[in-house]
Amino acid sequence: MTKPYAEVIGDPIAHSKSPLIHRFWLGQLGIDADYRATRVAAGELAAYFADRAADPDWRGCNVTVPHKVATLDHVPDPGDVRGSIGAANTVFRTLDGLAATNTDAAGFLSPIADLDLAGKPVVVVGAGGAARAILFALSKVGVGPVTLLNRTPLKGAALLSTFGLKGQALPLTARLPPAALLVNASTLGMTGQPPLELDLLSLPADAIVYDIVYAPIETELLTRAHERGLDTIDGLDMLIGQAALAFELLFGQPAPRDHDEELRERLLA
Structure with a gap:
C-alpha cells in the first residue's frame, strides 16, 4: 500500500x-x-x-x-x-x-527579523535563484546600498535593478566595502564547490555574516568571521x-x- x-x-x-x-x-x-x-x-x-x-x-x-x-x-x-x-x-x-x-525569502528573513537594517549597507554574494529571493527580501526591509559580488557583475547589476535596490555590482575579487550584513547567497564554500575567498577586514566589529550554505555547517567564511569576533548566522536557520x-x-x-x-x-x- x-x-x-x-x-x-x-x-x-x-x-x-x-x-x-x-x-x-x-x-x-x-x-x-x-x-x-x-x-x-x-x-x-x-x-x-x-x-x-x-x-x-x-x-x-x-x-x-x-x-x-x-x-x-x-x-x-x-x-x-x-x-x-x-x-x-x-x-x-x-x-x-x-x-x-x-518560501526562501521569508526563510531568509526569519533569523534577522528583529534587526533594523533599514538604510544600512549590505553585501550579497551570488546572483542565482537563492540570491533572487534574498534580494527580494532585503528590498522589503529597505536596506541600502547593496553591493552584489558575482562572477558576472553585469548580471548582478541587472538583479539590483530588478528589485529596485541602489548599490553596485562588482566581481568576486573586489574588496569588501564596510557593511552591516554580509550574505553568501551562492554555492561557493559548499562541499564539492570552490571556496569563497573574501577578506573580512573591512567589515565593522558589529557586522553580521550570514552564510546560507549548510553543507558544511561551519563554512570557511563563518570560521573567518568567528576569528574576527563577528556575529554569524549559519545555513540551518534559513x-x-x-x-x-x-x-x-x-x-x-x-x-x-x-x-x-x-x-x-x-x-x-
Missing part, C-alpha cells in the same frame, strides 16, 4: 538535509507520509513534473540548485513568483492543480525557516517549531 510523499529535487542532491527535516516533523505530528531526495538533471525537469502530477500520492516538492528559475517554465505560477522573485523553491498541489511558490513554510503547503499542517532545538541537534549530528 502506498502512502503520500513529497521530495526535494536538484542536481546534486545527496547533500540535502531536507529529508531529515521533513521526516522529523512528520514523525512529531504522527503523519504517515514520506519525504525523499531525488536527483533530477536539467533536461529532465519537464518529464519529472509531468510524471509527478499524474501520481496521486505525490504532494509536491522543494526545489534546489540548479532548478529554481527553470521550474517556473514547467509549473503554473498563480502568485506571479516570476514577476516578483523570479525563482521558485516549492511546488505543491492545489484544487486547480500544481502551483509554484517561493533552511529550517523555509522548510517550515513549505511543510504546511505540502502536508497541510504547520511544522512543529517547538522542537527546533532537537531538530538542529539532529542536523548537526
